[in-house]
Amino acid sequence: MDASDDGWLLRGSGDPSEVAAYYDAWAGNYDADLDDWAYAAPTVVASALLDRVPEARLVLDAGCGTGLVGAALRSAGFTGVLHGIDLSEASLRVAMQSGAYSVLDTADLQQTLAFDDDSFDALSCVGVMTYVPDVERCWREFCRVVRPDGVVVVTQREDLWDERDCAAVIDRLVADGMWTPIWVSDPEPYLPNNEDYTDRIGVHYVAATIRS
Numbered sequence: 496m497d498a499s500d501d502g503w504l505l506r507g508s509g510d511p512s513e514v515a516a517y518y519d520a521w522a523g524n525y526d527a528d529l530d531d532w533a534y535a536a537p538t539v540v541a542s543a544l545l546d547r548v549p550e551a552r553l554v555l556d557a558g559c560g561t562g563l564v565g566a567a568l569r570s571a572g573f574t575g576v577l578h579g580i581d582l583s584e585a586s587l588r589v590a591m592q593s594g595a596y597s598v599l600d601t602a603d604l605q606q607t608l609a610f611d612d613d614s615f616d617a618l619s620c621v622g623v624m625t626y627v628p629d630v631e632r633c634w635r636e637f638c639r640v641v642r643p644d645g646v647v648v649v650t651q652r653e654d655l656w657d658e659r660d661c662a663a664v665i666d667r668l669v670a671d672g673m674w675t676p677i678w679v680s681d682p683e684p685y686l687p688n689n690e691d692y693t694d695r696i697g698v699h700y701v702a703a704t705i706r707s
């Protein structure tokens with residue numbers, strides 16, 4: 496990203512067409528920029544997911560972008576079917592070239608997902624919740640499409656954690672018998688080499704098992 500970004504990445508947006516346009520324009524440079532900023536979340540999530548469901552054969556990467564999570568899952572040994580969905584068609588084309596994904600589709604995580612209940616063994620959602628203001632609706636949908644005893648692993652920016660009441664959302668999903676959290680991290684480094692984030696804005700990781 497250059498100066499024309501004008502703080503957009505930090506500010507974010509919940510408008511799907513604005514988000515798609517931003518990530519379409521960035522798709523060609525995204526991987527290199529994230530590498531420069533020491534982005535570790537895809538590797539952390541891939542290993543958290545496979546540690547908890549090593550037998551997973553069918554995984555949904557929700558908001559897959561250019562495919563960094565898919566690459567991390569493959570590097571960590573995942574050999575099953577990997578389905579990626581995202582708003583940004585240009586990012587999906589980069590993900591396709593990575594060869595990590597079995598299926599790639601355009602989809603909006605603010606809408607009901609076009610999958611049956613219990614479709615996946617596990618789901619990853621990394622760096623995406625900035626753009627999804629209704630956290631509870633989205634996480635309930637994740638619980639719906641993952642099978643009982645499967646796992647959901649998501650990230651949420653530290654500065655949005657309280658603003659969007661994420662701890663309370665987690666608790667409501669527990670109370671409603673949707674999931675059992677197995678890991679809710681303190682803030683960990685997110686984009687340490689990006690001047691807007693440095694050590695000021697970290698990331699929370701949430702991993703939860705879907706209830707039977």
Ligand SMILES: C[S@@+](CC[C@H](N)C(=O)[O-])C[C@H]1O[C@@H](n2cnc3c(N)ncnc32)[C@H](O)[C@@H]1O
Pocket residue numbers: 511514515518536537557558559560561562563564580581582583586602603604605620621622623626627
């Ligand atoms: C910071 S990137 C993260 C991409 C990838 N998960 C990673 O870790 O590199 C955020 C991604 O979320 C996608 N996104 C944002 N809002 C979305 C929505 N409502 N539905 C689907 N994808 C969305 C964007 O298009 C973008 O590719």
